Amino acid sequence: MDLIQFLEGSFLISGGLFSFFWGLNLILINPKLKQMSWILWIASLWLFSGAYVFTGFHLHYPQFYLLHLPFVYTVGPFFFSFYKEVILEEKFTGLFFHFVVSFLVVIFILPYHLKSFQDQLVFLESMKSRQITIYHGIILFLNLGTKISLLSYLLPILWQNRKIFQTNLGSSEKTKKVFLFMVGLLFIDLFLGLLGFIFQSFILIKLSALLLPLNLYIFFVASSKYPEMISGIQTEIKKARYEQSKIKNLDVDDILNKIKLIMETEKAFADEDITLGILAEDLEISPHQLSQILNEKLKKTFPQFINEYRISEAKKIILEEKNRQFLSIAFAVGFNSKASFNRAFKQITGITPQKFRKNYS
Numbered sequence: 001m002d003l004i005q006f007l008e009g010s011f012l013i014s015g016g017l018f019s020f021f022w023g024l025n026l027i028l029i030n031p032k033l034k035q036m037s038w039i040l041w042i043a044s045l046w047l048f049s050g051a052y053v054f055t056g057f058h059l060h061y062p063q064f065y066l067l068h069l070p071f072v073y074t075v076g077p078f079f080f081s082f083y084k085e086v087i088l089e090e091k092f093t094g095l096f097f098h099f100v101v102s103f104l105v106v107i108f109i110l111p112y113h114l115k116s117f118q119d120q121l122v123f124l125e126s127m128k129s130r131q132i133t134i135y136h137g138i139i140l141f142l143n144l145g146t147k148i149s150l151l152s153y154l155l156p157i158l159w160q161n162r163k164i165f166q167t168n169l170g171s172s173e174k175t176k177k178v179f180l181f182m183v184g185l186l187f188i189d190l191f192l193g194l195l196g197f198i199f200q201s202f203i204l205i206k207l208s209a210l211l212l213p214l215n216l217y218i219f220f221v222a223s224s225k226y227p228e229m230i231s232g233i234q235t236e237i238k239k240a241r242y243e244q245s246k247i248k249n250l251d252v253d254d255i256l257n258k259i260k261l262i263m264e265t266e267k268a269f270a271d272e273d274i275t276l277g278i279l280a281e282d283l284e285i286s287p288h289q290l291s292q293i294l295n296e297k298l299k300k301t302f303p304q305f306i307n308e309y310r311i312s313e314a315k316k317i318i319l320e321e322k323n324r325q326f327l328s329i330a331f332a333v334g335f336n337s338k339a340s341f342n343r344a345f346k347q348i349t350g351i352t353p354q355k356f357r358k359n360y361s
Contacts (some may be wrong), residue, residue: 008210009055015213016047022220035082042071042078043212050209059128062120066109066139072146073102076153083157087237101149105142111135130200144197147190154190158183161237175229178222185215247292250285255293258283269309270334276302307344310334314345318357326353 023040026033049068052058058065077098084092112135115123127136189211196204223230262268262282279302280290294300300308310333317329330341345353 005055008206009051011210011213012047012051012054015216016044016051018213018220019044019047019216022216032086033082035078035086038078039075039082040216042068042075043216046072047209047212050212054206054209059121059124062124063113063117065120065124066112066142069109069142069146070102070105073105073149074099076149079150080153080157087233101145105145108138108142112139140197140200144194147194147197151190151194154186175226175232178226179229179233182215182219182222185211185218189215247289247296250289250293252293252297255283255285255290256297263309267313269306270313270332272331272334272336274306274334306334308348311345311348314341314353315349315356318353319360322357322361329353 019040023037023044026040027037045068052061052064077095080098081092081095084090112120112123123136126133127139132140189208192204192211193208195201196206196208259279262279268274268279268282276287276290280287283290291302294302294305298305313333314329317324317332321329326341327338330338333341335341335344342352345351345356349356351359
């Protein structure tokens, strides 16, 4: 073992020990965080395994090779369980079914562990020298699959709750930045490992492994310094899900028809004082519900929605009343200044009102 291997192994082992004791501390302080403790213990096992390979010990003690893999495949399910039970405070059933992949991994690595000590050494030496067989390919894919498994659980949760990235998650903007930084580091780590196994780059694989202890240290410091961050995440996610559940109880198609009627028949957009709150009150729903309907069903913000009606009406007036002043038209359709009218007109049509009149008169 050379000095570089010793330092890399020492760094991974120190990270593994830190992760193990952090997990132990969590479950002693708050048993409800048992899933996070398991994740930290598995991370510890993962790091010990990395040290075992990078220092070359696997070529002397091959019987321990791959033993960490079934456990690593449980990190995603444990995280999903944590998300459901701790963050959302919902009852989570069916964890066993999420462990099916881990049981399959046990089956796939079993042939290796049924080999004799000497055959295991031959298998590892041939892998090192790139003499790849079908079974080598399966083992490589299982290693690659650990990253895919984690991403398959993390990405849907993050995408489903993407709006939390637009909030402060606590008392300050700094808390949000720290959270984004942590998420960014985690994904850099996972994608480096993913690319490493795809392109068989040992440097990328090693870099990904060495980033894991660093991530753990940063996560520990950040969660200790900004304890409100986790509660902020929980609050924002629950709030978003609550609001989402409220819209499900509405007849959205009926509301959209009412909006169309109010806009096209009553021309509510022509009132320069119209607001999201006023329109929501007419529809007998909350401003948040109206905003959500516009965003999700029409893919528009309230200002975009109103301005499109105003500009559509303005175009009709421009064509029908060829001598009418643009300022008069702007006031008639709900704008309170010629500048805001011109800006909105060009943003929606791509040309100025003057050019529109010239082109179509």
